[in-house]
Structure formats: C-alpha cells, structure tokens
Amino acid sequence: MKGLALILALLWAPMAVAQTTQLRTLDTDYSAASWKAVGRIDFGGRAFCSGTLIARDLVLTAAHCLYQPGTDKLWPTDGIRFSAGFREGKAVATRRAADAAAHEGFEPVGALTAQNATYDVGLIKLSEPISTFEVPPFYVHDGRISPGPVSVVSYGRGRENAQSRQKECQMLDRAGDAMVFDCDVTFGSSGAPVFTHRNGRGQIMSVISGMVRIQGQKRAIGMALPDRVTELKRQMRMQVAAPVAKVRRITVGGGNRGNTGAKFVRP
Structure with missing residues (x-):
C-alpha cells in the first residue's frame, strides 16, 4: 500500500x-451494563483515549495514544490509568498501568496513512488484574x-x-x-x-x-487486529522488564513504516 x-x-x-x-x-446503569469492559484511559491528567479490557490485566487501545500528542515521546507508564466503565466520575474498576507497548510498526509523527493505521495498536498491562466476574473482558x-x-x-x-x-x-x-x-x-x-x-x-x-x-x-x-495483538502479547512476554516510568516500543521483525500522528488524543 x-x-x-x-x-x-x-x-x-x-x-x-x-x-x-x-x-x-x-447514561444509565442498565444501558451501560454490557459495556463495562470499555473504559477511559487517562494520561497524567493531560489527555485521554478509549480502551477495552481483553483479559483480566490487558487493555487494548491505539498505539498513538501512548505517545504525547504531536511527538514521539511516550507517556510515562506510571501516569497511565484505566477506568473500566467510567461514567460521571465513577468507574466499575480503576487500575494503574504496570507496562505498555506500542507496536514497532507504528510511527507516531507525521501524516495519517492507511499503512501506518494498520500498526496503530497498543496494549497496556494493568498493575493488578480486574475480576472477570466484575468486568467480563x-x-x-x-x-x-x-x-x-x-x-x-x-x-x-x-x-x-x-x-x-x-x-x-x-x-x-x-x-x-x-x-x-x-x-x-x-x-x-x-x-x-x-x-x-x-x-x-x-x-x-x-x-x-x-x-x-x-x-x-x-x-x-x-x-485488522488478530496478528497485531498476537505480536504484542508475545513481545510483552519475552521482553526484559523495563523501568517503571517508560513505555516500551515493541519490535516485531522488520517491515515498512508509514507516518501518522496522534490523531484522536485530546491535547
């Protein structure tokens, strides 16, 4: 492409x-009941994105959300917080991030391209798991x-x-x-x-x-998600533990890179 x-x-x-x-x-408990696994991700109180619980301790989001808007500088992991089912100041469950990964194929700075969008996938590992009885992923x-x-x-x-x-x-x-x-x-x-x-x-x-x-x-x-998510999970397991305040970029082989920006991160 x-x-x-x-x-x-x-x-x-x-x-x-x-x-x-x-x-x-x-805006009601009834209407929101089936969607508790979708939550708001806050970045140091300065930006937010949407994300979804796909396992007890894994949140799926866009890779560009993990970067500070308009830069290739990653948000410190210790400032990332996921609030499942967040509504009117309350959440079903809130967890801080222990780790995060942006797909290596994604480039955070530049124009939005179709190719770069195919790699715009990120994962956040939570500091503590959320019960599947409380929030089914x-x-x-x-x-x-x-x-x-x-x-x-x-x-x-x-x-x-x-x-x-x-x-x-x-x-x-x-x-x-x-x-x-x-x-x-x-x-x-x-x-x-x-x-x-x-x-x-x-x-x-x-x-x-x-x-x-x-x-x-x-x-x-x-x-399309399956391959990107599988790559990120594998690399998160294999990667040597990184300092707490750093989001790791994940390497998954070579491949061409496009250019894009953090299009939907709130400044």
Missing part, C-alpha cells in the same frame, strides 16, 4: 448508510471480516464523562489490513473498540485509529 492515497483510490462507500444510527450516551475477533454493520463504544471530546454507543454503523470497505467505517468518532475516540455481533456477544474486530475525509464525508480508519 502507498498510504492513504491508496485508500482514497480504492474505497467507495456503496453500502446503504441509512442503516447507520445516531450516537447515544450510555471482550474477545478479539479472529474470523472472517466483510463489509457490513458494526458498533462502536467510545469516549470523546464533549462526552468524556460517559461512554457513548453507536448501535450500528458500517464497515464500508477494506484494503489489506486497513478498514474504513462511517462511525461517528472524534478526539478521545482513539482506541475505541469496533464490534462485530455476528457470533453472539460482541467481539472486537478493529480499533479506531483516526479520521479522514473521503469524497467530502468523514470516515473512521481502523485495522
């Missing part, structure tokens, strides 16, 4: 966008992916105090491991899970990386 130009050339949204629903705030989808309806649960600028859910938006098309959605995203939505509901309880098929405009329409960019 040659970056976002290829996406713009290949992707045209022939699907009926009329099925796409409006974003809705999950979501699985990462590793089956077939095709255009069609998905849903997104996220935080965002102007709605940072409660989760918002778009019950149905569309995965419009795919080029390689890059995907384009018509989901309603904004600053703070970075790292938000994109769910497929084709196999019962929602499974995470992608993570929101950034936003572009295609033919005048706002579109969200995400990536």
Whole structure:
C-alpha cells in the first residue's frame, strides 16, 4: 500500500448508510451494563483515549495514544490509568498501568496513512488484574471480516464523562489490513473498540485509529487486529522488564513504516 492515497483510490462507500444510527450516551446503569469492559484511559491528567479490557490485566487501545500528542515521546507508564466503565466520575474498576507497548510498526509523527493505521495498536498491562466476574473482558475477533454493520463504544471530546454507543454503523470497505467505517468518532475516540455481533456477544474486530475525509464525508480508519495483538502479547512476554516510568516500543521483525500522528488524543 502507498498510504492513504491508496485508500482514497480504492474505497467507495456503496453500502446503504441509512442503516447507520445516531450516537447515544450510555447514561444509565442498565444501558451501560454490557459495556463495562470499555473504559477511559487517562494520561497524567493531560489527555485521554478509549480502551477495552481483553483479559483480566490487558487493555487494548491505539498505539498513538501512548505517545504525547504531536511527538514521539511516550507517556510515562506510571501516569497511565484505566477506568473500566467510567461514567460521571465513577468507574466499575480503576487500575494503574504496570507496562505498555506500542507496536514497532507504528510511527507516531507525521501524516495519517492507511499503512501506518494498520500498526496503530497498543496494549497496556494493568498493575493488578480486574475480576472477570466484575468486568467480563471482550474477545478479539479472529474470523472472517466483510463489509457490513458494526458498533462502536467510545469516549470523546464533549462526552468524556460517559461512554457513548453507536448501535450500528458500517464497515464500508477494506484494503489489506486497513478498514474504513462511517462511525461517528472524534478526539478521545482513539482506541475505541469496533464490534462485530455476528457470533453472539460482541467481539472486537478493529480499533479506531483516526479520521479522514473521503469524497467530502468523514470516515473512521481502523485495522485488522488478530496478528497485531498476537505480536504484542508475545513481545510483552519475552521482553526484559523495563523501568517503571517508560513505555516500551515493541519490535516485531522488520517491515515498512508509514507516518501518522496522534490523531484522536485530546491535547
């Protein structure tokens, strides 16, 4: 792929966008009950992203969230905090980070490209696990992916105090491991899970990386997940322990790198 130009050339949204629903705030215990594993990640009280518990002690998010906005400088690990099901100042569970990893294939500075978005995946290891009885984690989808309806649960600028859910938006098309959605995203939505509901309880098929405009329409960019998550887990296990106040960049072989910025981290 040659970056976002290829996406713009290949992707045209022939699907009926009329099925796409409006974003809705999950402002009651009942509406938020199924989405407790989606939480807000705060970085030193200066920025936030969305993230999802995928194991008792692992949070999935976007790699660019782990970098201070507009730089290649990583947030100190001891200033990262995950609040599961955060709503109106309260969380089902809150944990500090013990470790974090941004995929080595991701470049934190520059323009958003489709290739770089495919590596925009990060993992945060929590200082203490969260009980699965208290907060059931979501699985990462590793089956077939095709255009069609998905849903997104996220935080965002102007709605940072409660989760918002778009019950149905569309995965419009795919080029390689890059995907384009018509989901309603904004600053703070970075790292938000994109769910497929084709196999019962929602499974995470992608993570929101950034936003572009295609033919005048706002579109969200995400990536295929299974390989990226597997690579990050393996490297986190193998890596020698690093100092507490440092986020490690993970090396997974060679490969080409694109350029992108921290598109949805709140300054």
